[in-house]
Amino acid sequence: MNYSLQRKLIIFSFLFIPLALLGVFMLLPTFKLFQFSLTDWDGYSKSFQYIGLDNFKTIFLDSGDVWLSLRNNGYYFIGHLAAIPFEIAVASMLCGAVIGSRFFKSIVFMPYIINGVAVALAFSFFFSPSGGFNAILDALHLSSLKQDWLGDYRVINFTLVFVSLWRYCGQHVVFFIAGIMSIPKEYYEAAEIDGANKFQMFRHITVPGIKTIIELVLFLNVRGVLAAFEIPFLMTNGGPGYESSTFVVYTVKEAFQFSHVGLASALGIMLMFITVVVYILQKKIIRISG
Amino acid sequence: MGIAKKFKGICIALASLTITATALAGCGTNQDAQEAQGSQGSGNQVESASPSKEHITLTVEIFAEDLDYWQKKSQEDAFKKALPNVTLDIQSVKDSNELLKTLKIRQAANELPDLFYMKPDHVLQLKDSLYLWNADDPLVKMNKAVDKLEVNKAGEGKYYGLPMKQFSEWVYYRKSVFSELGLQVPQTWDEFVSVAKAIQDSGKYQGVALGAKDAWTQYPFIGFGPNTFFNDDNTASEAAKTDTPFSPDGNYYKAFEMVEKLYKTGATGKALGIGYSEAGQLFASKKAGMIVIGQYYYPDYVKYGGDIDDVGLFPLPVVNDKSETNRQVTVVDLPFGISKSSKHIEEAKKVLEWYFSQEIYKEYLTERTMSSTINGIEADNIFTTTAKTLNVTPFFIKDGNEDAVKLSNETKWDGNAIGQQMLAGKDFRPIFEDLNKKWTSARKKLGIQ
Structure with missing residues (x-):
């Protein structure tokens, strides 16, 4: 056996298992997703029929609630997008000489570590009509601001976005802290000698220095908000009606409540495309804006 | 140089062995799966088989609210006496929606639990995977609610499930x-x-x-x-x-x-x-x-x-x-279903015989303040007492x-x-x-x- 053949054999051998796992657990389900999206499978019958692109037609022409759910994803997207400057500012402060910064650095990540189900249940009680939040408003003599936070369709999505921000902002802050700490201190020293103030240093050193992290967080934001599931599912189950449903909550209902696995598969494919398209658009906007 | 060559040789041999083993495993037959398919194909014929004496584990899917009761009772001597060779693997779900989701997913994979709760509106969605009860089965004869549930009737004197409570x-x-x-x-x-x-x-x-x-x-x-x-x-x-x-x-x-x-x-x-x-x-x-x-x-x-x-x-x-x-x-509720592809249908029926016995079932009805579906076992609770004083038509x-x-x-x-x-x-x-x-x-x- 010559050296080249041995080399190829070794490479192939060691790649075989990871590739096989990738094929079985990723490629095959993806292929099946595409296959089911063209069928009317109900999820439990032994057979199904191929119906072409009918599922996609149904989504675009006959499923108003899909678009309502997607609109609700928009609330999460805007909320998390708007929170990024705040997250960078917090990270920047925690990297500076703030008293107790070590303590705050560790505590800021806590919400992300706590089990999502526990978070959802805790906030369900907190935002219930006789829950903690309304009690706080009472204590502050702001009773006129009391709301049915999880029942009124005018505020329900804001409540859920707040919970989502509470849970995930800490993770982003930790990413930004890591990015800021990787910026050489000499840059700041040089800027200080040149007479730059704190804001100028933040604007011209910190932000460009963590550009890669910002891109990462933006990507995680797109992927995360489009896949938003546990918080609305556990706190409101998408209700009342579909007022707080998200794309994935809607998809799960289609698949398991109404036995439309074919349609749900088509929704899954749409989700993939929307994620890719929004991400590409976002990247282009970032490039254009320099 | 010689050591390096030997090392390479060992690496190649190990890698080849891995591939061969994987390939052979892939070519092998899955006896369990075949057996399961066989029993699925035979459907209710398994009914005639006598319970085996080997130790078996039955999977039971119930609601979380009943989990403690099932776990407690299945650990008692009465259970061990009635079903000495059976252990129950009791799994629970929170509510009706979760139950349907779980059962549908498991049905699609041909892996329904041996014995499980159903809500009446689940029956038609699961009927192809259910063991059919004959009208002359002693367990059916003792159940007074089996006919009250329209969706439970499979035709030709057969039923999809045994209602557990009312x-x-x-x-x-x-x-x-x-x-x-x-x-x-x-x-x-x-x-x-x-x-x-x-x-x-x-x-x-x-x-x-x-x-x-x-x-x-x-x-x-x-x-x-x-x-x-x-x-x-x-x-x-x-x-x-x-x-x-x-x-x-x-x-x-x-x-x-x-x-x-x-x-x-x-x-x-x-x-x-x-x-x-x-x-x-x-x-x-x-x-x-x-x-x-x-x-x-x-x-x-x-x-x-x-x-x-x-x-x-x-x-x-x-x-x-x-x-x-x-x-x-x-409401006639929770018809017990048995998976027709279960390898232990007789044992599952024995579990139901045990469950619907005076000692186990009556205590459940008292504890959960439910009404009975079993002839000869009557619940004694605030509802049965109040119902006797009312002029009202029961509506199914x-x-x-x-x-x-x-x-x-x-x-x-x-x-x-x-x-x-x-x-x-x-x-x-x-x-x-x-x-x-x-x-x-x-x-x-x-x-x-």
């Missing part, structure tokens, strides 16, 4: 609130709405505790109303025969109008902000005057510290003419037939979700108009006449 729907009320406000037990639906409003208007108590964040809690109104208000036990299946069942002259529309009356009084409070358990606590802590729910709430009422001397019961008035006898919904609702289920899925008809929208202040009428259009085209698409 319960009725009640209005629980706080006697002290009624006497403080000078209220009488209502006799008609309109009176019920007025009483709810009067309690709410007192400013001290909520009229009706309702945890509509869990949409299902509205079923005494939304789910059963279209049947009970109009003395029609077959509304769902009848709807499948018409293009526009949500029109103003239909049961659904008229029932939703009646429920709307209640919701618009505001007597249900901020129902969308709380779920079943919070609503239960609201009533138990006397912050609400009434709660409308099944018998299963009573143990929770006691658990939440509710005063048992202060709680009264009456059936939800569904009539509007006092001369008409009121109707009270009795038929679940929708296969056409109705298909149409409901196709049009995504979900009354409880629409009820939530009503509570949020939306009008159900435009939703019904849209549903009528969807229903018409769904009937056409599915070829339902």
